[in-house]
Amino acid sequence: xxxxxxxxxxxxxxxxxxxxxxxxxxxxxxxGIEDRDADIGAFLHTRRADALAEAGRTDASFAxxxxxxxxxxxxxxxxxxxxxxxMRTTCGSKILEDYVxxxxxxxxxxxxxxxxxxxxxxxxxxxxxxxxxxxSAFHPTRNPHSRDRVPGGSSGGSAASVAAGMAxxxxxxxxxxxxxxxxxxxxxxxxxxxxxxxxxxxxxxxASSLDQxxxxxxxxxESAELLETISGFDPLDSTSAKMDRPDWVxxxxxxxxxxxxGVPREYFVDGVDRxxxxxxxxxxxxxxxxxxxxxxxxxxxxxxAVATYYLIATAEASSNLARYDGVRYGYRAxxxxxxxxxxxxxxxxxxxxxxxxxxxxxxxxxxxGYYDAYYLKAQKVRTLILDDFRKAFGQVDVIVTPTTPxxxxxxxxxxxxxxxxxxxxxxxxxCNLAGLPGISVPCGTSSEGLPVGMQLIGNHFRExxxxxxxxxxxxxxxxxx
Amino acid sequence: xKIGRTQVEYVAAxxxxxxDEDEKDELAEQLSRxxxxxxxxxxxxxxxxxxxSQVAALxxxxxxxxxxxxxxxxxxxxxxxxxxxxxxxxxxx
Numbered sequence: 001x002x003x004x005x006x007x008x009x010x011x012x013x014x015x016x017x018x019x020x021x022x023x024x025x026x027x028x029x030x031x032g033i034e035d036r037d038a039d040i041g042a043f044l045h046t047r048r049a050d051a052l053a054e055a056g057r058t059d060a061s062f063a064x065x066x067x068x069x070x071x072x073x074x075x076x077x078x079x080x081x082x083x084x085x086x087m088r089t090t091c092g093s094k095i096l097e098d099y100v101x102x103x104x105x106x107x108x109x110x111x112x113x114x115x116x117x118x119x120x121x122x123x124x125x126x127x128x129x130x131x132x133x134x135x136s137a138f139h140p141t142r143n144p145h146s147r148d149r150v151p152g153g154s155s156g157g158s159a160a161s162v163a164a165g166m167a168x169x170x171x172x173x174x175x176x177x178x179x180x181x182x183x184x185x186x187x188x189x190x191x192x193x194x195x196x197x198x199x200x201x202x203x204x205x206x207a208s209s210l211d212q213x214x215x216x217x218x219x220x221x222e223s224a225e226l227l228e229t230i231s232g233f234d235p236l237d238s239t240s241a242k243m244d245r246p247d248w249v250x251x252x253x254x255x256x257x258x259x260x261x262g263v264p265r266e267y268f269v270d271g272v273d274r275x276x277x278x279x280x281x282x283x284x285x286x287x288x289x290x291x292x293x294x295x296x297x298x299x300x301x302x303x304x305a306v307a308t309y310y311l312i313a314t315a316e317a318s319s320n321l322a323r324y325d326g327v328r329y330g331y332r333a334x335x336x337x338x339x340x341x342x343x344x345x346x347x348x349x350x351x352x353x354x355x356x357x358x359x360x361x362x363x364x365x366x367x368x369g370y371y372d373a374y375y376l377k378a379q380k381v382r383t384l385i386l387d388d389f390r391k392a393f394g395q396v397d398v399i400v401t402p403t404t405p406x407x408x409x410x411x412x413x414x415x416x417x418x419x420x421x422x423x424x425x426x427x428x429x430x431c432n433l434a435g436l437p438g439i440s441v442p443c444g445t446s447s448e449g450l451p452v453g454m455q456l457i458g459n460h461f462r463e464x465x466x467x468x469x470x471x472x473x474x475x476x477x478x479x480x481x
Numbered sequence: 482x483k484i485g486r487t488q489v490e491y492v493a494a495x496x497x498x499x500x501d502e503d504e505k506d507e508l509a510e511q512l513s514r515x516x517x518x519x520x521x522x523x524x525x526x527x528x529x530x531x532x533x534s535q536v537a538a539l540x541x542x543x544x545x546x547x548x549x550x551x552x553x554x555x556x557x558x559x560x561x562x563x564x565x566x567x568x569x570x571x572x573x574x
Contacts, residue, residue: 382533
């Protein structure tokens with residue numbers, strides 16, 4: 001069997017009707033990875049033996065009862081910055097190449113408890129720093145729609161694994177767009193929940209005030225299901241929100257007639273590819289046909305978001321990555337006359353170019369004499385960006401934008417130009433700074449056959465609104481427009 | 482603000498990073514461009530704006546009773562000698 005376009009819901013029904021077994025599906029998934037992943041490079045490591053053992057036990061459970069959680073037996077891929085006990089977490093970095101965690105992240109734990117089968121860990125930009133998955137210390141990942149193009153990043157492996165039909169679902173993490181941007185480039189659904197919705201315990205920290213775990217899938221319904229499974233309060237993450245977890249799947253069909261949809265004029269500017277713009281405008285028109293009320297909104301500080309983000313994210317990263325010094329984790333350089341020499345040499349050998357660049361920028365922004373001018377200034381502009389959204393959400397329920405200014409770019413095109421790489425996240429970064437939920441859904445393809453993504457942003461903890469709007473957009477044929 | 486070689490060396494030392502001689506000029510040039518880009522924030526008057534350091538919905542409920550609870554992982558890390566085991570840092574030469 002080919003997992004190609006099979007959804008989690010179709011598989012769930014097939015298991016319950018005894019049309020297939022979990023073992024057959026997991027075997028097919030690994031056959032698919034063997035056949036296709038040499039070309040794509042979505043996975044860093046897989047766990048065939050463990051997954052098949054779990055599949056066997058799951059089949060035995062299905063034989064006894066059909067009352068199992070909806071994700072039981074569904075093959076899922078995990079970005080390699082989330083811990084799964086006993087399996088390496090490399091974070092795409094040489095410095096963690098041999099790091100084997102002794103505990104499982106909360107999100108993955110919840111997935112396993114729901115019966116999902118983890119296939120393996122997916123490729124990513126080192127420490128989630130990048131927008132193309134070219135910054136992996138191991139190999140780049142290629143876009144399944146066009147092999148000479150990037151899948152986006154930093155969760156490019158997860159996006160590509162779903163786009164290529166190797167995994168049915170995947171988890172990624174999103175600090176400045178690292179789920180939504182690769183979802184857009186790879187033609188799948190990807191969502192960043194509200195900050196605090198999903199526990200970050202066991203997720204390797206990049207920028208702690210921005211990081212959030214979220215789902216990839218082919219349909220909106222599956223993302224809703226996966227998000228329901230992984231979200232909820234966790235005492236092990238002090239920023240995790242003590243909020244009720246709504247039944248997002250049940251509210252997918254809630255009528256969206258009369259929903260107020262804001263289109264920020266600042267997001268339809270010069271520099272946005274004409275085809276991307278026209279596809280997203282067509283998407284907005286379709287939402288209007290579905291009964292949404294389209295309104296202009298203004299987010300006047302949008303053009304300052306990338307600068308704000310690169311100061312805050314790098315400052316937090318320089319602090320978070322200070323722990324990789326060769327003492328407690330993974331790689332350690334040999335030699336050097338002093339302990340400090342060992343730290344420096346370890347970090348020099350272990351980190352790649354982009355990670356070093358960001359550590360240096362973050363350290364600079366926090367250093368004596370520059371803290372007020374850079375880090376504090378960025379935190380103040382973050383307040384202005386948050387205020388823009390507060391005002392906009394006083395007026396509308398959902399904000400719609402292009403997910404990215406262009407379709408997937410070519411490998412090597414931006415790798416030596418950090419600033420231009422940073423600017424590919426221009427439309428996704430604001431959600432992280434403001435802590436808002438955002439989902440990217442496909443809205444057609446360019447004349448070259450490359451996917452275009454449309455982003456729906458909701459107010460804090462209103463994932464229900466963007467999920468139902470995105471689902472009904474999908475049902476109306478919006479993904480293929 | 483233009484960043485030169487000396488500043489790259491200074492910041493690298495603060496960050497415990499060793500930077501190769503032949504990388505310093507390239508890094509100085511790239512960081513200068515990024516810093517020049519982020520300086521556009523100075524166009525905004527933020528004198529009366531409070532900084533935002535985080536956006537979590539933190540309420541009083543985030544603090545919990547001060548009680549020791551078993552933690553996954555730590556017992557396993559300490560399995561062998563009852564302590565966390567890390568590679569030896571100071572070795573004989």
